[in-house]
Amino acid sequence: MSSAVSAVRKRPNAARAYVACVVALAVAATVVWEILFGFYLDQTTLTAGLILCVFCAAERFTHVSFGMGSAVFELGGVPVLCALVLGGPACALLVAVPSVVYRSPSRAAFQGAALALQILAGYLAFSLLHPDPLLAESSFSATFVLGTLAAGLAFFGLDALIGPTLMRLKYGFSMREVVREIVAPALPSDALTIAATLATALAVVSYRPLAAIAILAGSALSLAAVNLVRDNRKKALRLASENEALREALRDSNLEIASRLVGRLGQRDGRAAAHAAASAVYAADIARESGLDEGRCREVRLAALLMDVGLLWVPDDVLLVPAQRLNSLGRRHLEEHPVAGEEVLSGLPGLGEAAHWVRWHHERPDGTGYPDRLKGAWAPQEARILAVASLYASLILDGPSAPVLAPAEARQVLVAEMGKAVDEGVARILLRLLATEVDSYASASDERFVFEGVTGVEGRGSVVTKDPLFRGQTTP
Incomplete structure (x- = not known):
C-alpha cells in the first residue's frame, strides 16, 4: 500500500x-x-x-x-x-x-x-x-x-x-x-x-x-x-x-433458475442434483477438450445442468421406477422429458440453442434414441457431449435403474456403448480425460463436483461451483 x-x-x-x-x-x-x-x-x-x-x-x-x-x-x-x-x-x-x-x-x-x-x-x-x-x-x-x-x-x-x-x-x-x-x-x-x-x-x-x-x-x-x-x-x-454486462446478467439469471429447478428435482428422486452436477463438469471438460471456446463451454455446462429438468413433469410412479420395469405408457412419459426440457430452456433468455441440445441428448448414433430418432452426426456435437456425460454420470452414481459401478467398470460400459448409445469420438475424449485425471475425478467425488444446495439436496436452491468456468459465481 x-x-x-x-x-x-x-x-x-x-x-x-x-x-x-x-x-x-x-x-x-x-x-x-x-x-x-x-x-x-x-x-x-x-x-x-x-x-x-x-x-x-x-x-x-x-x-x-x-x-x-x-x-x-x-x-x-x-x-x-x-x-x-x-x-x-x-x-x-x-x-x-x-x-x-x-x-x-x-x-x-x-x-x-x-x-x-x-x-x-x-x-x-x-x-x-x-x-x-x-x-x-x-x-x-x-x-x-x-x-x-x-x-x-x-x-x-x-x-x-x-x-x-x-x-x-x-x-x-x-x-x-x-x-x-x-x-x-x-x-x-x-x-x-x-x-x-x-x-x-x-x-x-x-x-x-x-x-x-x-x-x-x-x-x-x-x-x-x-x-x-x-x-x-x-x-x-x-x-x-453492454454486451458483456448482458451476458453476465443472463448467465447469473440462468444459473439461479438452473439451481432452483435441479434442486426441486433432486428433492423428488434424491439423485438428480448429483447427476446434474457430475454431468455438467464432465460435459464442460469434454467441450473444452473438443476445442470449443470458453463461452460455448459455459453454455454446454449449463445445458448439462438442466438437461433432465423435463423430469419435473414425469410422475413419481415413473420417475422412481427402474426403466426396465416400465410399461409402454411409463416409457412414453419418460421419453417425453427431453421435449419438456427443451420447452423450459427455450423460454429462458440466451438458451434457445442450448434448448435443442437438451432435446436431443438421448439420441443415439444408431438412430434408436428419442425423441426424434436422429442418427449419427445429425445430432449436434453439443448434444452428443451431453449424452456421453449423462451416461457416464449415471453409471458411477446411485440411481433407480442400476447399482453404482466402479469407475473402471463404468469405463468398460462406456466403451461397449460407443457407436451405439453414444458417439465414439466424444466418448474417447472423456476416456482420455478419465485416464489423465485423479481417481476422485473418475468417481465424481472431489470438490469440482460440489454444487452446494443442489448436491446436498437441502432445498435452498443455491449453486456454488469451484470450476474455473463459473469460478466465483453464486446464485442465491
Whole structure:
C-alpha cells in the first residue's frame, strides 16, 4: 500500500521535471537556431502569418477531448504546418501563439515549448529537401512536396512523443493506453493536415484567393476524421461493455433458475442434483477438450445442468421406477422429458440453442434414441457431449435403474456403448480425460463436483461451483 502511495506521489514530481526539461530544451534549441540560421519575417510572410494566426485562434474552439486526464486534440496544426512550409519557422511560431494561451502558466510553457520543438524539427526536415519556404520561391515542385511530407512527419512525430510521454508520467497511463487512446486516433487527422497543407500551398501558387478555402476545408476534414474515429471507438467500447454486462446478467439469471429447478428435482428422486452436477463438469471438460471456446463451454455446462429438468413433469410412479420395469405408457412419459426440457430452456433468455441440445441428448448414433430418432452426426456435437456425460454420470452414481459401478467398470460400459448409445469420438475424449485425471475425478467425488444446495439436496436452491468456468459465481 505504501509503495503504491509513494508511486502516486512521485508522478507529479516526475511530470514537473519532464516539463522543465522540455521547456529548457526548447529554449536552447531556439537560441541555437537564432545563432545558426536566424528568424526572418518580411512583409508578405508577416501578412500570411497574421492571417493564419486568426485561423489558429478560431480553431481553438474546435478541440476534441480524449477522456484521458486533460488531453485534448486541437486543429492548430493545420495553420501552423501551413505557415511552416509557406513562410518558415518565424512565421510558424507567430501562427502558433494562440495555441499556447492557457490559464495555467506551466501548461502554456509546456505547450509553447512543444510547439517550438515541433516547428524547428519540422522545418529542419523540410529544408533538407527544399531550401526555401514557398513564399520566398513561389515554386510548387516535387522537392517541395517531399519537403512538406518530411516536415509533417517530423512535426507530428515529435507531437506523438512529447505529449504522450507527459501523459504517462502525470497520470500513470500505460504506453498501450496512450497509443490506443491518443496517438492512434489522431493519425487520420495528421494525414489530412499534411494533405491540406499541400492543397493550400498549391492554391497559394496557382489560385491565391482559394488558399483560405483550402485551409478551411482541410481543417473541417481533419476535425471530422478525429471525431469519427473517436465516436466509433466510444460506440464500440460502449456496445462491448453492454454486451458483456448482458451476458453476465443472463448467465447469473440462468444459473439461479438452473439451481432452483435441479434442486426441486433432486428433492423428488434424491439423485438428480448429483447427476446434474457430475454431468455438467464432465460435459464442460469434454467441450473444452473438443476445442470449443470458453463461452460455448459455459453454455454446454449449463445445458448439462438442466438437461433432465423435463423430469419435473414425469410422475413419481415413473420417475422412481427402474426403466426396465416400465410399461409402454411409463416409457412414453419418460421419453417425453427431453421435449419438456427443451420447452423450459427455450423460454429462458440466451438458451434457445442450448434448448435443442437438451432435446436431443438421448439420441443415439444408431438412430434408436428419442425423441426424434436422429442418427449419427445429425445430432449436434453439443448434444452428443451431453449424452456421453449423462451416461457416464449415471453409471458411477446411485440411481433407480442400476447399482453404482466402479469407475473402471463404468469405463468398460462406456466403451461397449460407443457407436451405439453414444458417439465414439466424444466418448474417447472423456476416456482420455478419465485416464489423465485423479481417481476422485473418475468417481465424481472431489470438490469440482460440489454444487452446494443442489448436491446436498437441502432445498435452498443455491449453486456454488469451484470450476474455473463459473469460478466465483453464486446464485442465491
